[in-house]
Amino acid sequence: IEQIDYIKEIGSLVILTDNAVNLYDVHELTLLTQFPQSKGAGIFSLNSGVELLNQETKKPDPDGIPSLTTRLCISVKRKLFMVVWSDSEYMGELCVEYALPDRVRNINFVSSTKICISLSKEMILLDLISGKLEDMFQHPPPSSSGFTGDFITGASSITSSLTEFGLNAAMSTINYKGYKPPMLKLNDKELVITKDDKGVFINSEGSSIRDTSINWGGYPYDLGFSFPYLIGVLPKSIEVRNSENFQLVQTIDIQSSFLITKSKQPYIASTTGIWKLIPTHFANQINELTSKKFYSEALTLLDLNRDRITEIKTQSVKQIQTLHAYDLFYNKKFDDSFNLFRQVEAEVKWIVSLFPDKITGSEFEREMPDFMKEISIVKTKSNEEGNEKEKDKDKDKDKDKDKTEDQEVDKKPWEMVDEETLLSAECLTSLTKYLTDTRTSLNVKILHNENPSPQTSPKSNASLSPRLAPPPPPNLNQLTQAASLTDTTLVRVYLSNNPNLIGPLLRVKNYCKVNQVEKILMKEHKYKELFDLYYTKELHRKSLTLLSKLNQSQDKEVPAPFNSIDPIIQYLQKLGNSNLELILEFSSDYLQSSPDEAMEVFTLDSTEVEKLNRDKVLAHLVQINPQLGIKYLNHIITYWKDVSTKFHNSLANLYLDCIENSPNGFSNIDTGLMSPTIEISPELNVQTFYHQLLTFLKSSNYYRPEKILGRLPTEGLWRVRVVLLSRMNLHKQALHILVHRLQSYSEAEQYCCQIKTPEVFCFLLQEYLDPEITKLPLIDPAVELMIRYGGWISSYQALTMLPPTVPMKTLLPFFEKSLRGQMRIKDSNSIYLNLLKGEKLKIQNQVINQQSKSVSINENTLCRVCLKRIGTSVLVIYPNQMVVHYSCQNKFEAGVKFTGDDLSLVGSYQTQGSLPANSLPTVNSLI
Structure with missing residues (x-):
């Protein structure tokens, strides 16, 4: 057969x-x-x-x-x-x-x-x-030598004796007449075929579906599969390989064997016997692979069998991945190592412990995972880098290697890589990327208060080594500590590798240990970054104290601009209203020594400054110097458009205080007006304040004139009094001051022109001519006023006030303007009357047009809204002849849009039968 x-x-x-x-x-x-x-x-x-x-x-x-x-x-x-x-x-x-x-x-x-x-x-x-x-x-034909050459297996493979698979008999040589390249169908989607000494996976279309191929140790005679291993029968041995990554797992030294079956439990036969290949327990395989540092093989085996055996859990996978990450780190594959550490969410302190004191700090206590304490940490080449052909080395060489490894067993994890390599740019760059990604993940967990739920199942890990037991989940306190270690370490890494990144880190929310980071930054004179740290941690008093100290220091080592006032001013501007007491406290000295620069603390165009409590700021500035209060109030009124009556009143009162406290007080203040000045300086005289007060009172509409008027002295400040009386509509009193106190007839005429009412011009003429007011009539100013503004003055009132001694010839221009004004009024009234008559005719025509229409109401007429009969109900008829109940009128007008005359209501009445046109109500005349 x-x-x-x-x-x-x-x-x-x-x-x-x-x-x-x-x-x-x-x-x-x-x-x-x-x-x-x-x-x-x-x-x-x-x-x-x-x-x-x-x-x-x-x-x-x-x-x-x-x-x-x-x-x-x-x-x-x-x-x-x-x-x-x-x-x-x-x-x-x-x-x-x-x-x-x-x-x-x-x-x-x-x-x-x-x-x-x-x-x-x-x-x-x-x-x-x-x-x-x-x-x-x-593919070329096989060698004619009958495959009796020397086939070499991989050097990094696990070479086992025949007894590892339970084979206890010798195998005899089997001679094949011809070579048949073996094929093996794994499932409905994959078929393994051989090309020379290569194994290729193809799909139903004949295309290769894997990036790599199997490198057999020779031309295989037959192929078998026992999940998750591929079994290749070679002339001199049997190779067992991982079906996922094709790594050589075991080599059985046996010649001329062949597979009887290709089922889940393969059988090997020869002319003298039959053997069954039985794999060891998966948990034992995993423990053996991890103990020999074949972490990739262990992880692949776990992944392939995760759905088939219950004792393999996610936490076990993570712990083996952690061991693999350590192995990659010891072999200086830093990027791969940190990526794997991040994937398994390893504790930050484990990774930081691998670095020297320059990165960790001298006070840092190094730690490693508990499950690594049972493992001898030995610096060996990783399984992936090993040459597969070295797996068949003699046992003597393996023993020598074990002796060498035993000499390195006492090394601690953080001593496996030399310090120069750990502080290299390549390593620190990889560490920076790891710490940056880790801090992002930790911040999210802390923000959402995520505590991983415990996954304890004593039965599930019974077959695994104690070192694979899952650790307890981290709590919020542990997450915060990890974030603190991450950020503090990141500062040290940046300082060694890229100092420009320290500032961006400290300017955002961070968990840096302030006492450690401030020592580092002070030692390196990184004041800008230090103040960023203080600001983020809200240690504002500490920051302002240091800024003041640097500003007053005479030490030449203090870098610019920290030896000037600018940094402290900029810092105070950022604090906001919640720290107003600090702002007021630390700004006092600078408001006295450098008022112009220090005022920027309260007048900067920023949201923080604008939202400061203005009452407290004003009180603080006035206490130091009233002129500072004037500048502050001018700023908030002019630029921030503050319309609070109290601040407008305060500004006027501060101006009055400055004038009153001047050497001459309120006397002789209405003479010698000068241009306003914005700068505050000791040379600023009382005339400047007086001019600014007048300008403010004329432009502002939000102060209380009666309150300010009460502050004025009995004598003096007449022009201020005129402005206040004008705001109170006391024009007669204001004109009396201009004519008799200041004797400024031009200002009096300007005043009248600003008010522009006939009453005001009559008041001024009365001030000129009324014998009850003035002993000597001011004929010339009165005549000039009548000639210039004759159109605003009543002829009757003017003639009654003029003394009889005034020549009529001088009043001719006044009479001409008066007559022309009367004619103009008459013509305007005539035009307006004709326009009203035209409007009256238009409305009468509309009434006639509407009255010519009629609406027929019968027993079948329905309301357009409720669709009920109108009957004898009160109804409403619209110009478009729509009929609705009176009670439905609002609903109808709300639901239907009309334009033009359709919006007009014709009438509402109670009726029966037909409504003739003349029964509609008429529209009253508008004139």
């Missing part, structure tokens, strides 16, 4: 013997069927599965009915003979032959309708439906 297989659907054994394929009953082992076409057969392949078949043609059809189909493909020299069963029924019409260009060495189904064929010099893919052949790749 050269080949045997089982067809479950028909209960038959398929046996290749004497170069022919026959079917035997599986129970009675009697011959059922002989295939004459199979004479000279070399190999067969079997495939069973559910297919969608057309019920008439029995060919694959996407819209067909599911059928259990079995295909038996037999190779006969340069032909393939196909036998088909559908739902246990032999389908003779589907049995066909396929001609091939060369002799077949091996065949295997890729899918239910495609088969992979290995010829003498090439591999092809046959489509069973269309009969199309497709080249895959070519």
Whole structure:
């Protein structure tokens, strides 16, 4: 018997013997069927599965009915003979032959309708439906030496004796007449084929589906699969490889063996015996791999078996990944190591412990994971870098290597890499990226108060080593401590590798240890970064004290600009209203020594400054210098548009205080007006304040004039009094001051022009001519006033006030302006009257037009809103002849949009029958 297989659907054994394929009953082992076409057969392949078949043609059809189909493909020299069963029924019409260009060495189904064929010099893919052949790749024939050469296995593999898989017998040599490149179907999507000493995974289209191939130690005779391992039978040995990453796991030194079956439990046979390959327990395999530092193999094994064995848990995977990350770090693969540390969310203190004091600080206590305390940390090359061919080295060399490793067992984890390498730019750059990503993750967890839920299951980890026990989950306090260590370490790393990044880190929310970071920054004279730290941590008093000290220091080592007033002014500007007491406290000295610069603390155009408590700021500034209060009030009124009455009153009172406290007080203040000045200086005289007060009183509308008027002295400040009386509409008193106190007739006329009412001009004329007010009439100013503004003055009142001695000739211009004004008024009234008459005619026409319309109301007339009969109800008729109930009027007008006259309400009445046009109400005349 050269080949045997089982067809479950028909209960038959398929046996290749004497170069022919026959079917035997599986129970009675009697011959059922002989295939004459199979004479000279070399190999067969079997495939069973559910297919969608057309019920008439029995060919694959996407819209067909599911059928259990079995295909038996037999190779006969340069032909393939196909036998088909559908739902246990032999389908003779589907049995066909396929001609091939060369002799077949091996065949295997890729899918239910495609088969992979290995010829003498090439591999092809046959489509069973269309009969199309497709080249895959070519390969040279095997060596004529019969594969008796020296095959070398990988150096980093785990070489085990035969007893590791439970094999206790010697194997004899088996001679093969010809080489058949083995094929192995793993599942419905993958088929493993061999090309020389390479193993390639292909899909149903014949395309390679993996980036790498299997590098066998020689030309394999046969392939087997026992999850999760691929088994390759080579001339001198059997190789066991991981099916995921193809790493060599075990080599069994045995010659000329072959696989009897390719089931989950493979059997190896020879001419003298049969052996079963039994893998050790998965948990034991994992523990052994981790103890020998084959972490990638352990992780792959865990990943492949995670759904199959309950004792493999996520935490165990994380701990092995942590061990792998340490191994990568010791081999100076810093990027890969930190990426893996970040993936498993390793504690920051473990990673920081690997670095020297320059990064950790002299007070840092180094730690490592508890599960590593049972592991000897040895600096060896990682499994991935090892050459697979070194795995077959002599046991003596392995013993020597173990001795060398034992000498390094006492090394601590942070002593495995030299300090120069750890402080290199490459290593610190990788550490910076790790710490930056870690601080982002920690900040999110702290923000949302995320505490990982414990995953304790004593039974689930019973088979694992104690070092793989899951650690307790971190709490909020531990997260905060980790964030503090991360940020503090990041400052030290930046200082060594990229000092420009310290500032951006400290200007945002951070968990740096202030006592450690401030020592570092002070030592390096990083004052700007130190003040950023203080500001973020709200240590404002500490920051302002240091700024004041640096500003007053005479030490030449203090860098600019910290030896000037600018930094402290800028810092005070950022504090905001919540720190107003600090602002007032530390600004006092600078307001006295440098008032112009210090005033920027309270007048900067920023949100923080603008929101300061203005009452407290004003009181503080006035206490130091009233002129500072004037400047502050001018700023908030002019630029911040403050309309508070109290601040407008305060500004006027401060001006009065400055004038009153001047050497001359309020006397002689109305003479010698000068241009206003903005700058505050000791040379500022009382005339400047007086001018600024007048300008403010004329421009502001938010002060209380009666209160300010009460502050004025009995004598003096007449122009201020005029402005206040004008705001109180006491124009007669204001004009009296201008005419009789200041004797400024031009200002009096300007005053009247600003008010622009006939009453004011009469008041001024009365001040000029009334004998009760003035002893000597001011004839000339009065006549000039009448001539200039005759249109604003009543002729009757003017003539009654003029003394009889005034010549009429001098009043001729006044009479001309007065007459022209009267005529102008008459003409305007006439035009307005004619316009009103025209409007009256227009409305009368509209009334007539509406009265010409009528609306008929009968017993079937419905309301347009409620759709009920109008009947004898009170109704409303609109100009567009719509009729609604009076109670529905508001709903109708709210739900319907009208334009123009349609918005007019014609009338509302209670009626029966027809409404004639003349019964509609008329519109009263507007004139």
